[in-house]
Amino acid sequence: MRKPHPVLLATLLFLILPNLRRILGVLLGDARFCLCAGVMLGLPPGRRLLSLSRSCSTALLVMSAAIMYLSAVPAAAADAGVQDDCEFLSTTCPPVLLFRPHDGSCNNPRFPWLGRANTPLYRVLHPAYADGRGAARRGQRGQPLPSAQEVVTRLMPEVHHEFLTTHLFVIWAQLISHDTAFIKAPKNQATGPCCERGAGRDPGDRCLPIPVPYDDPFYSQFRVSCLPLTRTNSTSCAAGGAYDEQLTSVSHFMDASFVYGSDAATAKRLRSGEGGQLRARDVGEGWGGEGWIGQFPPSDATSAPLCSSSIPSASSSTSSTTSSPSSTTSSSSPACYLTGDLRANQNPMLAGLQTLLLREHNRVAAALADLNPHWEDERVYQEARRVVVAEWQLITYRDWLRWLLGEDSVKRLGLVPQGATPRSEYYADVDPRTANDVTTAAFRSLHSMVQGDFWVGMGGPRRGAGGGGYSRGRQGHGDEEAAAAARTEALGEWFDNPAPLLERARGLRDVLQGLAYQQSQDLDRWMDNEITEQYEPVRAPDGRRWGNNLAAVDIQRGRDHGLPGYVAYRRLAGLPEASSFDDLLDTISWEDVSELRQVYEHVFDVDLYVGALLERRAHGALLFGPTYQAMLEDQFWRWRFADRFFYNFAGFAHSLREGDDHQRRHEQQILALEGTSVARLLCDNVAGFDFVPRDPFIKIGFRGNENVPCSELPEVDLSHWQEHRDGRGE
Ligand code: HEM
Numbered sequence: 001m002r003k004p005h006p007v008l009l010a011t012l013l014f015l016i017l018p019n020l021r022r023i024l025g026v027l028l029g030d031a032r033f034c035l036c037a038g039v040m041l042g043l044p045p046g047r048r049l050l051s052l053s054r055s056c057s058t059a060l061l062v063m064s065a066a067i068m069y070l071s072a073v074p075a076a077a078a079d080a081g082v083q084d085d086c087e088f089l090s091t092t093c094p095p096v097l098l099f100r101p102h103d104g105s106c107n108n109p110r111f112p113w114l115g116r117a118n119t120p121l122y123r124v125l126h127p128a129y130a131d132g133r134g135a136a137r138r139g140q141r142g143q144p145l146p147s148a149q150e151v152v153t154r155l156m157p158e159v160h161h162e163f164l165t166t167h168l169f170v171i172w173a174q175l176i177s178h179d180t181a182f183i184k185a186p187k188n189q190a191t192g193p194c195c196e197r198g199a200g201r202d203p204g205d206r207c208l209p210i211p212v213p214y215d216d217p218f219y220s221q222f223r224v225s226c227l228p229l230t231r232t233n234s235t236s237c238a239a240g241g242a243y244d245e246q247l248t249s250v251s252h253f254m255d256a257s258f259v260y261g262s263d264a265a266t267a268k269r270l271r272s273g274e275g276g277q278l279r280a281r282d283v284g285e286g287w288g289g290e291g292w293i294g295q296f297p298p299s300d301a302t303s304a305p306l307c308s309s310s311i312p313s314a315s316s317s318t319s320s321t322t323s324s325p326s327s328t329t330s331s332s333s334p335a336c337y338l339t340g341d342l343r344a345n346q347n348p349m350l351a352g353l354q355t356l357l358l359r360e361h362n363r364v365a366a367a368l369a370d371l372n373p374h375w376e377d378e379r380v381y382q383e384a385r386r387v388v389v390a391e392w393q394l395i396t397y398r399d400w401l402r403w404l405l406g407e408d409s410v411k412r413l414g415l416v417p418q419g420a421t422p423r424s425e426y427y428a429d430v431d432p433r434t435a436n437d438v439t440t441a442a443f444r445s446l447h448s449m450v451q452g453d454f455w456v457g458m459g460g461p462r463r464g465a466g467g468g469g470y471s472r473g474r475q476g477h478g479d480e481e482a483a484a485a486a487r488t489e490a491l492g493e494w495f496d497n498p499a500p501l502l503e504r505a506r507g508l509r510d511v512l513q514g515l516a517y518q519q520s521q522d523l524d525r526w527m528d529n530e531i532t533e534q535y536e537p538v539r540a541p542d543g544r545r546w547g548n549n550l551a552a553v554d555i556q557r558g559r560d561h562g563l564p565g566y567v568a569y570r571r572l573a574g575l576p577e578a579s580s581f582d583d584l585l586d587t588i589s590w591e592d593v594s595e596l597r598q599v600y601e602h603v604f605d606v607d608l609y610v611g612a613l614l615e616r617r618a619h620g621a622l623l624f625g626p627t628y629q630a631m632l633e634d635q636f637w638r639w640r641f642a643d644r645f646f647y648n649f650a651g652f653a654h655s656l657r658e659g660d661d662h663q664r665r666h667e668q669q670i671l672a673l674e675g676t677s678v679a680r681l682l683c684d685n686v687a688g689f690d691f692v693p694r695d696p697f698i699k700i701g702f703r704g705n706e707n708v709p710c711s712e713l714p715e716v717d718l719s720h721w722q723e724h725r726d727g728r729g730e
């Protein structure tokens with residue numbers, strides 16, 4: 001271990017001394033503390049994650065901080081992908097913060113780096129690297145695990161089963177994932193040489209290619225024998241130099257960083273500098289030249305690496321190994337959106353939601369500026385940002401989460417915000433960070449809900465048997481134009497190229513309408529071919545297209561990050577130990593266990609991503625089996641109660657100004673915010689949404705969900721934000 005810096009040592013003592021009693025508790029074997037130490041060491045906790053006590057969490061936090069501080073002397077990075085310094089530990093904060101910092105720092109008063117952008121992800125279980133330090137996981141006997149491509153071919157073919165949630169529910173989830181994690185991997189796979197002969201053999205080259213079996217039913221026709229993958233950047237300082245932790249480049253909190261950016265410089269670049277507005281382009285003539293369309297994010301060359309204007313053609317599609325499908329980019333980019341998140345252009349539905357939230361910010365800012373002409377640009381921007389982040393959190397926790405975790409679960413965990421919450425309910429001693437295990441497996445499982453053919457307009461697909469969709473819901477509203485425009489588009493045709501679809505007459509409206517009316521796929525092991533064969537495609541000379549396999553990347557990424565196998569995670573959900581394939585039958589069907597047996601040599605080899613996706617639904621859960629349910633409950637609980645800036649905590653400096661009057665006023669604002677809804681966002685920001693499903697996250701007709709005119713929906717009464725010139729409210 002390296003010699004600690006005196007300042008860091010002093011900080012460490014400052015952290016340890018007040019918590020000495022708790023730390024001694026760990027050492028002396030207090031039962032509760034043993035449980036917590038067990039979690040840290042990857043031992044079976046035997047209880048659900050959420051049952052960790054508060055004092056246990058404190059001890060955990062302090063102990064892991066101690067490890068980090070003791071090893072925090074900057075050292076030269078061993079190679080390009082590994083950072084060995086923990087510079088983030090020296091984060092300093094101003095004494096009082098009225099608005100949350102963009103990078104997520106200074107949220108936790110004692111550990112100001114927790115949740116900051118460019119820091120390591122949290123881990124639920126100790127990693128299972130092949131060499132204990134950072135080499136990708138291998139099988140129980142040290143053998144290579146089965147090819148991720150082979151696993152997908154066998155276990156995750158395309159079968160369509162729809163669920164009661166809409167595609168809007170799914171893409172909203174994608175936004176949440178972009179708000180809370182962005183692993184630092186050089187854009188895949190991209191131009192990297194990860195499929196060249198010998199790549200991946202030397203750990204220094206940061207390659208972890210996915211071998212494709214020669215008889216692969218899809219890729220063999222294109223003679224593709226390898227899918228490229230670059231390893232995620234990591235640091236070993238977080239674990240005292242013992243093993244690698246992967247870094248995320250965005251703030252871990254649910255703070256709409258995908259709108260505002262995760263660092264001060266980006267945040268500044270996104271602002272217009274006047275009236276609290278974000279920069280936007282007013283698009284008058286769309287691609288079809290059909291009249292005024294509205295605001296879109298600015299177009300900016302810096303987002304170009306993740307944006308291309310058309311499908312490139314394959315230059316070497318007949319070679320035996322290949323560079324990434326995405327490596328060939330097109331030269332002309334009509335509009336590459338600059339937003340708070342570099343992934344905004346990935347697909348048109350995502351870019352549509354990014355645009356929606358950008359417009360909401362500018363709408364709220366304009367209203368606040370009207371109410372408070374004496375506010376400067378900065379004040380309007382920060383107050384509007386606070387409103388939009390609050391709406392984002394409220395809609396997610398009140399309206400969206402019940403369809404992810406189930407009504408019982410959100411009630412049991414007290415996750416639905418109701419009015420103001422006293423500051424004593426903030427858990428300063430719980431780690432607020434995004435868990436590696438969650439973002440690399442549990443949350444990614446929603447890839448299985450993505451529709452490869454997405455609706456544009458609300459009339460549903462023209463092709464195939466389904467035709468007609470929900471056009472009945474339109475009766476009485478007479479929107480014949482929408483019916484005429486209704487069609488489906490293949491996802492593979494639109495990756496990294498949203499503008500031509502959105503920026504034409506009714507383009508954004510149609511894409512968002514499609515989201516609100518099309519049902520999503522179910523969460524199961526069946527994946528859509530548009531993401532398992534066509535992610536960022538190239539075209540073969542005969543016009544057919546092929547791309548990367550997202551599900552195989554997910555599996556390989558879990559191995560890259562050293563996530564232990566599925567069996568280890570079962571214990572978090574209180575499921576019995578499993579040491580043979582037969583032991584899985586309590587949660588996985590006989591047929592699926594037989595499939596697992598065919599692919600994996602040993603039950604311990606089964607990847608978390610695969611095993612947990614095969615589980616039958618947990619009792620009381622809507623989508624997940626017990627393992628993913630427990631992991632996501634824990635994550636959503638921590639993103640809320642360990643976020644000091646969560647919108648409805650009352651009584652902090654940032655939630656009220658001085659004096660009782662302000663506290664009462666803040667509480668009124670919190671209540672006023674409850675007028676928000678995703679339906680309201682659509683009505684307020686997109687022309688042509690005269691009526692909407694009351695709950696656009698679930699299919700029309702389910703539990704009385706019906707179309708309602710916008711005029712019937714509640715709204716946020718912004719007059720509560722009006723302030724007299726002396727700083728007092730009305
Ligand atoms: C609509 C089509 C989608 C596409 C094309 C897509 C594509 C991708 C890609 C390329 C990655 C990075 C893979 C890697 O290199 O490791 C990724 C990561 C991820 N995706 Fe998706 N995704 C889609 C939808 C979704 C949805 C609906 C969710 C819902 C939760 C989601 C959640 C995630 C998560 C949690 C990650 C990991 C993020 C991180 O830790 O950096 N994605 N996705």
Ligand SMILES: [Ca+2]
Pocket residue numbers: 178179180250251252253254255256257258
């Ligand atoms: Ca964030």
